[in-house]
Amino acid sequence: MLFTSYEFLAFLAVVFLLYYILPKKLQWVTLLVASYAFYALAGVEYLAFIAVTTVSSFIATILMGRVSARENSYLEQNRAGLSKDEIKAYREKAKGRRFLILCLALLLNFGILAVLKYTAFAVVNINSWLHTFGAEGQLTVPSLILPLGISFYTFQTMGYLIDAYRGKAEIERNPFKLALFVSFFPQLIQGPISRFKDLGAQLTSPHAFERRNFTYGLQRILWGYFKKLVVADRVLVAINTMIDAPESYGGFYVFLLIILYSVQIYADFTGGIDITIGIAEALGIRLTENFNRPFSSRSTKEYWNRWHITMGSWFTDYIFYPLSVCRPMAKLTKGCRKIFGKNIGKRIPVYLATVITWFLTGLWHGAGWNFIVWGLLNCLIILVSRELEPLYAKFEKKFPRLHASYAYGVFMSVRTFLLMGLIRSLDCYRDVPLTFRMWGSMFTQFNIFEALGGGIEALGLGLADYIIIALGCVVMLAVSKAGKEISVRERLYDRPVLSWLCFGALFVAIILFGAYSVGYDASQFIYNQF
Amino acid sequence: MERLIEILQELHDDVDFYAEQGLVDDGVLDSLDIVAIVTEIDSEFGVRIPPEEIVPENFNSAEALWALISRLDEV
Numbered sequence: 087m088l089f090t091s092y093e094f095l096a097f098l099a100v101v102f103l104l105y106y107i108l109p110k111k112l113q114w115v116t117l118l119v120a121s122y123a124f125y126a127l128a129g130v131e132y133l134a135f136i137a138v139t140t141v142s143s144f145i146a147t148i149l150m151g152r153v154s155a156r157e158n159s160y161l162e163q164n165r166a167g168l169s170k171d172e173i174k175a176y177r178e179k180a181k182g183r184r185f186l187i188l189c190l191a192l193l194l195n196f197g198i199l200a201v202l203k204y205t206a207f208a209v210v211n212i213n214s215w216l217h218t219f220g221a222e223g224q225l226t227v228p229s230l231i232l233p234l235g236i237s238f239y240t241f242q243t244m245g246y247l248i249d250a251y252r253g254k255a256e257i258e259r260n261p262f263k264l265a266l267f268v269s270f271f272p273q274l275i276q277g278p279i280s281r282f283k284d285l286g287a288q289l290t291s292p293h294a295f296e297r298r299n300f301t302y303g304l305q306r307i308l309w310g311y312f313k314k315l316v317v318a319d320r321v322l323v324a325i326n327t328m329i330d331a332p333e334s335y336g337g338f339y340v341f342l343l344i345i346l347y348s349v350q351i352y353a354d355f356t357g358g359i360d361i362t363i364g365i366a367e368a369l370g371i372r373l374t375e376n377f378n379r380p381f382s383s384r385s386t387k388e389y390w391n392r393w394h395i396t397m398g399s400w401f402t403d404y405i406f407y408p409l410s411v412c413r414p415m416a417k418l419t420k421g422c423r424k425i426f427g428k429n430i431g432k433r434i435p436v437y438l439a440t441v442i443t444w445f446l447t448g449l450w451h452g453a454g455w456n457f458i459v460w461g462l463l464n465c466l467i468i469l470v471s472r473e474l475e476p477l478y479a480k481f482e483k484k485f486p487r488l489h490a491s492y493a494y495g496v497f498m499s500v501r502t503f504l505l506m507g508l509i510r511s512l513d514c515y516r517d518v519p520l521t522f523r524m525w526g527s528m529f530t531q532f533n534i535f536e537a538l539g540g541g542i543e544a545l546g547l548g549l550a551d552y553i554i555i556a557l558g559c560v561v562m563l564a565v566s567k568a569g570k571e572i573s574v575r576e577r578l579y580d581r582p583v584l585s586w587l588c589f590g591a592l593f594v595a596i597i598l599f600g601a602y603s604v605g606y607d608a609s610q611f612i613y614n615q616f
Numbered sequence: 617m618e619r620l621i622e623i624l625q626e627l628h629d630d631v632d633f634y635a636e637q638g639l640v641d642d643g644v645l646d647s648l649d650i651v652a653i654v655t656e657i658d659s660e661f662g663v664r665i666p667p668e669e670i671v672p673e674n675f676n677s678a679e680a681l682w683a684l685i686s687r688l689d690e691v
Contacts, residue, residue, distance in 0.1 A: 387646060
């Protein structure tokens with residue numbers, strides 16, 4: 087059941103109705119039943135996987151809680167008779183037990199994700215190596231099911247497990263309440279990846295109907311549909327034409343693809359998240375924002391603080407930091423300092439952790455070399471930019487007025503937008519050598535006149551479509567700029583006439599210009615497949 | 617504390633670390649800076665900062681960071 091189907095709108099109406107008319111103590115139960123119904127409609131066979139994640143996480147956190155309780159109780163009773171070192175040793179032992187439980191739960195859940203998502207990819211690569219080395223036999227590539235949203239709910243739940251181990255999250259003692267945190271339907275298939283401390287209590291506490299929340303929620307849902315149906319799905323037609331026949335669309339078309347795919351993924355992903363956050367808001371639940379005007383970023387580092395924020399912070403908190411400061415890495419730092427000196431030695435372990443984190447970020451997006459190369463290219467740009475920082479600082483000192491100018495800011499944002507768009511095109515072609523060849527064609531076959539002489543009209547879109555896309559981009563840009571400090575909805579709330587006009591126009595635009603309009607299941611959201 | 621300020625200034629010599637109270641929240645320090653600081657603290661003070669202590673509250677100011685080092689050193 088896609089967000090863009092009539093069934094989903096009907097489902098949503100029933101959920102809203104039941105949520106607010108049933109007694110408040112049943113609100114979270116309504117959400118749990120709705121979430122499991124939503125997931126079952128995507129595939130009953132998927133339920134087993136999400137249930138395993140929920141039950142294993144519940145048992146693991148309860149066991150960790152018991153170890154902590156026993157530890158505290160023992161120390162309370164025996165503290166007077168123990169030395170400082172004995173207390174420390176006892177604490178370390180208890181921590182070791184909790185760590186073992188954590189590792190087993192992580193192994194099980196990441197193991198399920200790894201087997202289902204990456205087995206076929208691994209087998210294809212093994213077969214390729216076997217072929218290269220002249221072996222005759224080939225392994226059968228398994229066809230495994232991939233439960234919807236497994237990357238998202240696994241990461242969210244493992245985040246909770248790690249937080250519970252670290253003492254940063256209260257342990258949930260009701261398995262059904264934990265099941266709701268794992269499966270909350272609006273965010274189940276494309277995030278945002280929430281933290282238990284931010285979302286857990288909100289999901290299960292009662293919420294009175296508030297007109298403002300409900301109105302804001304519906305407005306944001308409408309805005310999400312506008313981005314998805316009017317802009318993203320329209321652009322998709324031209325993108326598919328270009329990537330289906332790459333040999334016919336080199337040179338300028340690659341540049342066009344980079345621009346159009348950037349527009350499409352922005353409208354698709356932020357639109358999907360708008361719908362998600364809007365639904366939650368209408369239910370009185372505030373989800374973490376996943377975007378903060380990403381295309382205004384002046385550097386790759388800034389871009390990754392503004393784009394898919396919850397995924398970035400997940401990798402930073404649960405992969406990058408633990409990896410960077412673990413004992414083996416500390417030993418490596420000391421060794422590197424001795425060999426290469428302080429300046430270079432201190433960089434090697436940090437940069438190694440960065441490379442591993444970005445490799446995993448790429449792999450999380452999909453089982454393919456294009457995703458891995460995409461991740462590593464992001465890493466390369468970030469590390470090279472960091473090494474060039476002293477040079478930038480010199481430039482800033484030498485040309486302070488230029489550096490502070492608006493035009494220079496725009497130049498930096500455009501540069502970042504194009505750079506991110508360029509490496510993102512790996513996602514379009516899904517073939518690394520082909521992508522590199524297509525990038526090369528921009529330098530050897532760049533012919534803008536061929537495209538303007540009728541070529542772009544052969545991409546499946548008419549002039550009217552390009553005008554609608556351009557206007558859609560202008561509206562998205564204007565709303566993004568206007569909402570920099572205070573959101574447009576808040577600005578309009580006390581002006582009911584203007585508010586009705588604006589959102590009425592948005593609704594009419596969706597009906598008139600929605601590429602296939604709601605109900606035609608035009609296309610899946612891009613991030614559903616991750 | 618003086619040595620800690622020196623470590624911080626090796627990373628960003630243009631920042632007043634005595635006054636700044638939003639090093640993480642204001643984007644002065646990024647994740648790579650934080651790991652570099654953690655590594656330096658381990659090397660200089662022999663204090664290992666575990667990942668669960670790497671949160672903005674502990675890195676937003678030199679004072680907060682010094683308080684963290686002192687706390688971990690006592691344990």
